[in-house]
Amino acid sequence: xxxxxxxxxxxxxxxxxxxxxxxxxxxxxxxxxxxxxxxxxxxxxxxxxxxxxxxxxxxxxxxxxxxxxxxxxxxxxxxxxxxxxxxxxxxxxxxxxxxxxxxxxxxxxxxxxxxxxxxxxxxxxxxxxxxxxxxxxxxxxxxxxxxxxxxxxxxxxxxxxxxxxxxxxxxxxxxxxxxxxxxxxxxxxxxxxxxxxxxxxxxxxxxxxxxxxxxxxxxxxxxxxxxxxxxxxxxxxxxxxxxxxxxxxxxxxxxxxxxxxxxxxxxxxxxxxxxxxxxxxxxxxxxxxxxxxxxxxxxxxxx
Numbered sequence: 001x002x003x004x005x006x007x008x009x010x011x012x013x014x015x016x017x018x019x020x021x022x023x024x025x026x027x028x029x030x031x032x033x034x035x036x037x038x039x040x041x042x043x044x045x046x047x048x049x050x051x052x053x054x055x056x057x058x059x060x061x062x063x064x065x066x067x068x069x070x071x072x073x074x075x076x077x078x079x080x081x082x083x084x085x086x087x088x089x090x091x092x093x094x095x096x097x098x099x100x101x102x103x104x105x106x107x108x109x110x111x112x113x114x115x116x117x118x119x120x121x122x123x124x125x126x127x128x129x130x131x132x133x134x135x136x137x138x139x140x141x142x143x144x145x146x147x148x149x150x151x152x153x154x155x156x157x158x159x160x161x162x163x164x165x166x167x168x169x170x171x172x173x174x175x176x177x178x179x180x181x182x183x184x185x186x187x188x189x190x191x192x193x194x195x196x197x198x199x200x201x202x203x204x205x206x207x208x209x210x211x212x213x214x215x216x217x218x219x220x221x222x223x224x225x226x227x228x229x230x231x232x233x234x235x236x237x238x239x240x241x242x243x244x245x246x247x248x249x250x251x252x253x254x255x256x257x258x259x260x261x262x263x264x265x266x267x268x269x270x271x272x273x274x275x276x277x278x279x280x281x282x283x284x285x286x287x288x289x290x291x292x293x294x295x296x297x298x299x300x301x302x303x
């Protein structure tokens with residue numbers, strides 16, 4: 001058995017049958033500098049509480065899987081050096097060797113399912129990178145969605161990705177892609193994209209019912225809820241397109257590959273938008289947390 005350390009808040013919620021929403025921890029360790037990282041993480045947790053659920057931030061600390069972090073642990077993680085960024089491939093190794101790692105989307109889904117949590121809020125999922133037809137650079141997040149029965153609320157896939165190919169892979173893997181309140185698949189910093197979402201649902205109750213129905217049918221995998229960033233917080237896609245293209249050209253020129261691609265592109269876009277991309281990122285994560293809390297509530301109410 002894996003040694004799970006529940007925070008006092010999450011333990012009480014599980015005992016009482018209250019709704020719980022999983023959160024990743026890479027936003028703390030790899031998303032932004034201290035103390036902003038801790039402040040944003042705490043704000044997102046509070047958004048979930050205010051919406052009627054309990055937050056459970058996932059992390060591996062010294063070989064123990066933590067489901068929910070105490071305040072002092074969140075502070076410590078926000079300042080820790082050399083924290084691994086773990087996914088499906090290296091999560092077990094991090095735990096078995098007593099390591100410390102922040103969970104990505106895939107690892108958070110695994111941790112949530114292991115802890116009996118069915119809803120997870122994040123910013124944007126990984127997907128198929130530009131040029132994947134030659135590099136085969138496809139995020140493990142997509143396969144995790146096809147395998148692990150957790151509903152993931154995100155603002156679509158990160159806009160630096162090949163959204164068309166990402167949607168194709170999700171379809172191949174049998175992952176329901178549900179746009180919340182609109183017909184278009186959102187593009188992370190932008191509320192809309194040129195791509196139609198395969199499914200549309202307009203309420204947390206409908207999304208929760210679809211999750212429960214998949215469970216009843218014995219279907220593997222989760223569902224992706226694509227929740228558009230609020231219009232007031234978005235950066236229009238037509239403004240972002242040339243910025244993303246320039247950042248990708250820079251990455252190619254500097255031969256940035258593998259796991260280094262995403263953080264490099266996000267940093268370049270941050271610089272070229274004079275910080276607006278980060279402000280939008282924070283807004284969309286908070287928006288996703290609030291919707292995830294409503295879905296978790298509906299799951300508990302539906303039984």
